[in-house]
Amino acid sequence: MSENKGNAAPAVGLMASWVAYAAILVVGFLSLFSLYMGFINYADSPDIAIVFIFLGAAGFAAIGYMLFRGKPAGVAKQGPLEIKKVEVYTTLECPKCQQKRVRDFKRGDFVFKDDEPCTRCDGLMMVTKIARKKEEEKKKDEPSWL
């Protein structure tokens, strides 16, 4: 496609994320300072200290919001921008002697295809299964009682 601009686009996103991190840093510093002021003033003037503590806590809450809610919905989890290639295997079985063989899928394989001569007898091995190789199980977020 002619409108492909190569690697220029991701740099904008990277810059935006640096601005966000800088904002988090500033708010974090101010919040920490507020909390510090709150603690040192707590004995002498608790009313004032509460205001500082409130401001500090609000700052940290805002940081939490920026970090967790601020990430694009469903986008943050995404991996590299590539079309996934998965490993697929073909299982061959000999209907005569039940000899079984598993190999990588190759173009032209299909379920119930008479494929290659059996290595054990004079029969013809047939494709009985084509499936994707098992991937590592993802950690489930669902509670076990469900």
Added chain:
Amino acid sequence: MVFLFGQVLQAQETDLNVILQTLYSFAFIIYLFYAQKIQTLQMLRQIEVTLRKVKHLKEEARNQTLKTLVEIGKPTGDIAPRVDRFIDFFSIGLESMDPAGIVDKMDHLLKTNKHIYEAEVKTLAPNATPTERNNLENLIEVSQALNIYYKIIRHFYLLGKKTMNIYVIMQVHMILPMLLQMVEAYSSGIQAFQEGMPIGDGVGPIVAAKLMHGYPQRDVAEEIVAADVPYEGRTLIVFKAKGPGGSVGNPDEGLINILKERKGKVKIIITVDAAGKLEGEPVGQVSEGIGAAIGGSGKEKYRMEEITNKYKIPMHAIAIKQGMEHVVAPLVEPLFDATDKAVESVKRIVMDYTEPGDIVVVAGIGNTIGVGQ
């Protein structure tokens, strides 16, 4: 609160406190007036990130499609402009103001669509076999789908940016995770259609193939193959789309022709198809029910319901559950294993609801890519 702020300043009149108070006041004022604007910009950025991903995927899909067409079809000359033009191909939806006769119109539209695809792929890949041509048609469909998703997201993104209207932006932002899921699901189908691998939607044809394999087969409709399978004194007429090329065939026509051939003397009909699972349901769960287990445009379902209603034949349904990400992706092991369970379900339903001498029709619904018979 204002009173307490005042107290803070009065109690400690330092420069630092003044700065701190000014900063907080400034932040408060900004938030007061620009909260929605900030939210709008944040949503726009999230859409932009997604759009960039979708753009990359649709371009990758287009390149892979072109590469496969050249590899398999060995065309003479540059086919890139023709592929780009065909990726942008559209079919206009039917007018439903007067819905009478819309199923026939839908049938006509689908047949025209199929004819166009066949003709285009034949031109783009002149040396491809009929099986490969079917797979290439599916591959082009994936590229078209990704192109449409990209254009829709881009439309709302640019419209939102132009108007800065939060409601325009929210429309696409709210469905962004679902859109991404669909885009990812389509992109995972590229490998399957390039190589001719069985996909998640192919579980129905696999069940049918397991039942009919080894028995004499005949064509009963366009791209539909059937076989008479004896089972425990009954006759199972099993049909599926003709494989191993990527095709769903015309199962409605297949069923109509079989029922006409048997003059409606069929005890039950069993349809087996892939079905969307709800969150929490395991992949490959086999569920049983009644009705026509078939998706698509609705034309096939309507015609199947019509003919079974005419002859008053009960329809049983077997659904093999899977997520959206499995439908066009290379078949996962739990789904392949589920086809054995579905075969057992078919046999059990036959034993439970029919007597020896009865005729049962079993339909394996879905895309038969990578599945023979």
